[in-house]
Structure formats: C-alpha cells, structure tokens
Amino acid sequence: MTSISCHYSGSLGCSAVHGPSGATLHTDAPADNHGQGGAFSPTDLIATSLATCLLTIMGLVAERHGWRMEGASARVEKTMSQELPRRIAALEVWLVLPVSLEAGARATLQRAAEGCPVKATLKGAVPITLHWDTA
Secondary structure, X not given: OOOEEEXXXXXXXXXXXXXXXXXXXXXXXXXXXXXXXXXXXXXXXXXXXXXXXXXXXXXXXXXXXXXXXXXXEEEEXXXXXXXXXXXXXXXXXXXXXXXXXXXXXXXXXXXXXXOOHHHHHHOOOOOEEEEEEEO
C-alpha cells in the first residue's frame, strides 16, 4: 500500500506528497474551469499516468530481455466531455519506440503495454487509443 498526502492550497490548487519518497507535485484547475492552468490538473495526471505507465511496463519487459528502450516516448492527448458532468471523454496516446528494436521485440512490448495497470483500470470508463511509431 502506498500513502499519498494531499492538501488544498487555495485558489483551486493542491499539493501532494508521495509518502515513500517525499516527492511533491502540485495541481491547479485548468484555465477553462476557473483555474490558472499553472500546473497539471487532476485529469492531466490521469492522462500522464496512462502514458508513463505504458512506458514503464515496456521498460520492465525490455530490461528483462536486455533490450534498449532509451529514447522511447509517449505523447498523450486528453479530450474532456462537452456535457456535464465534466469528465475525461477520451485519451489518445502516440508511442514512439526506438528504431533499433527488432519487429519481435516491438510486438512483445506492444502486447506488454496493453496490460498496463492504468489502462486496465480505465478500461470501460474512458476510450483509449494507442498509436505506434518508431524514432
């Protein structure tokens, strides 16, 4: 179990402290929802969690096989619903794997990414599309 302490800072901002490491992050409401947009919004963190989880899971598999993943990247686009209640309507992720990876390694990493815990958690709640490319 991981403990994260969150505190409301005022002006629609919050801070969170990761219990095990002490790392801190700040959030702000987006400008289109009365915030200043000066930091990740809570829904931005969900999008970020998806992209970084995909990369992390692939990194774990790559390390087991001795494959180099340096240079892999992900760009995620979050679309919010136009109707109320406000929610994430879709997440689209563009993943770039190193060109040096062979086709078999690439296929293995793509299958591993499909099992990302964040993707599994969001399944059925938010449509997710993954796009694959090489660097």
